[in-house]
Amino acid sequence: MQVLKFGGTSVANAENIRKVVNIVTADPQKKLFVVSALSGVTDKLIEIGNLAAGKDPSYTEKISALSEQHLEAVKTLLPVTTQSASLSLVMQTFNELEDIAEGVFRLQEISAASKDKIIGFGELLSSKIISAYMHSLNIDHAWIDSRDLLLTDNNHGKANILFEETNQRIIDYFNASDKNLFIAPGFIARAETGTVTTLGRGGSDYTAAVIAAALHADALQIWTDVSGMMTADPRLVNNAKVIPVISYKEAMELTHFGAKVVYPPTIQPAMAREIPIWVKNTFAPGDAGTVIQHVAPREGEVVTGISSISDISLLSLEGSGMVGIPGSSKTFFTALAEAKINVVLITQSSSEHSICVAVNAADGTRAATVVNKAFAYEIDSQKLDPVKEEHNLSIVALVGDKMKRHPGIAGKMFSALGRNGINIRAIAQGSSEKNISAVISTADVKKAVNTLHERFFERARKQLNVFILGVGNVGSKLIEQIREQQDFLLKNLNLQLRIIGIANSRQALLAEDDELDLSNWQQHLKDSEEIQLPMLAKKIVNKNLRNTVVVDVTADEAIARSYHVFLSRSISVVACNKIACSSDYAYYRRLKELSADFNASFYFETNVGAGLPVIGTLNDLLRSGDEIVKIEAVLSGTLNFVFNNYDGKETFAEVVKRAQAEGYTEPDPRLDLGGTDVMRKILILAREAGYALEMDDIAATQFLPQDCFSGSVEDFYACLEKNEAHFKKLYDSAHDKGCKLKYVAAFEQGRAMVGLQEIPADADFYHLYGKDNIVLYYTKRYAQQPLVIKGAGAGGDVTASGVFADIIKAAP
Incomplete structure (x- = not known):
């Protein structure tokens, strides 16, 4: 016997229903398949109930639209000659729905029992329509009313199965039937009083699991719109992967913390009977899917999956009044339990000074109220602070059986989140170490899940x-x-x-x-x-x-x-x-x-030397324990280009213009020729060497006439032309001595200086051509011969390549 369940997207329309029937009839094995309501119908039924309770007459329009949706499904699926009974069933069902909604409208309130009655119509209709379609194809089967098999308590909205009676009813029904194929509505059941109950949103999965467990089925198959359980929510992570095999306990953790593929209570009945649960894709039935079973032999990955829950509130009760006082935790959780508030996550400080819990956001304020009431005396006497509420939070969780045997997983998780600026508000890890959970801002969920997925599943990328x-x-x-x-x-x-x-x-x-x-x-x-x-x-x-x-x-x-x-x-x-x-x-x-x-x-x-490894080399020297004694450098590719090309035959202004046209200067060439750019560079090197210098601390000798610094860039070039004799004199003075002009920066004993110098032929800076830069590091280790870095120090391509290298270094 196999039990299959098909979700709302699987039976969303006539085309999808045909796919479902093809899957169910693909082999002759004995089967029961459970179906959800047509996609979106349960939400619409809830809306109808709420509108009616709110005295909003538009609920009647919603009923009409929903009726049309089901009538259209009948007309599309069934031949005209066989439509009559199903059309009549749909009309009769919606007449009953309208009567109930009208009563709610008049009372202006909706009881839990009435709500269950209303939202239960979805599964009844979908299963009846699919059954009628199968009859039209002469597929022999039996339609089962799940309300006759599943007996529950009166906890409307999320009723609890009374297993002893339920299991016996299931066994008796199937033993008495000679059919090989069955269809049943999911989600709905009946209380001992005879009223309709529901098993919670996603309860169709649970219906299938309860029946499968009672019958000791060979397999339970959950058919949905994804090809198995994923390493993360594919709506958040593009590179999420299918998990081929997963243990029951891992699956329970993932579903508890937000994985929506399987309704969490589904796993328990199957696990008790060791029935494998297959998660399959209705729209890609050939895909292998995921199997949930007792043992999950997997190679490689330590973490099985990442899940998240949004709409979480965090409640914190703090104060010295809890330290060493027995019963504080009991009072706290009893108050929440009596208010029927589910606790999603718990953490408590080892000092017993605080208790922190996460609850669903819808329960947050109410939870704070009941806890404050339970500790009213302690709060009034200032032994405890009132409960602190935090909203707009979510939980992200790492899940995996293997995490217990691998130290450092929590460290990797938190360091990855911290590196991306994701603040963690609370942390919880069970003693089984199958789960590590963190409460974070909802705004960070997508980044957090992608960060963790990259850290644990995409090490290759x-x-x-x-x-x-x-x-x-x-x-x-x-x-x-x-x-x-x-x-x-x-x-x-x-x-x-x-x-x-x-x-x-x-x-x-x-x-x-x-x-x-x-x-x-x-x-x-x-x-x-x-x-x-x-x-x-x-x-x-x-x-x-x-x-x-x-x-x-x-x-x-x-x-x-x-x-x-x-x-x-x-x-x-x-x-x-x-x-x-x-x-x-x-x-x-x-x-x-x-x-x-x-x-x-x-x-x-x-910042210094364009694409040359000037700063990186300095940092490496210091990190390895060396000390900077002196730095000498030609740090302006622009000025080196200018003085290497200026010989008096072409005006100084024309050479500078050529340097700017070839992309060697700053947008304003005065930053280069005035020495500001070089001052900045030697300042940065001095600071990286560990000295707290300011720009005003640098001694600078100007070679430009002062009047060239005022006005626009055009005025600057005009000033250069006007002062051509000044630049020719500088050149001739150096040339007559067999020297070259170089703009030199130096740093020694905490002092920095820049200025134009005449460099003799035997100096390191003499043979520096084009736009090249050179940096000499004199250190304790490089005392006699400096460490020399030399190469192109300006230009768009080399500067861009240096920036590119820094970008790559910033990769995690």
């Missing part, structure tokens, strides 16, 4: 979600480099790098659900909405994606001053923009501390 601010020379080249390398990163580093947003100074292009299409991003950005930085930052934060990185490839001070917003939400920052790390020291330290406190990466390698 990590996702990085990137927002790029700035689409100038470097930003555009960065986007192109990422586009070209996405497949390589996925194949070789198992890194799925997704660009989620691109913004310039006026507009932002943000992906709705998936990553942006980079094939024509420039035009899409032009067509996108205008947006200011504060709103853009808010949108990035509200996206709430795991492993998020904001990339700043601008020279915008406002953006640099917003890094703390991202870091404090565990959003990593990759900065090409030098302003943040060269601003006041307090802000620089704050950013470093936020990065550490909130597990968010903060990388800015391209």
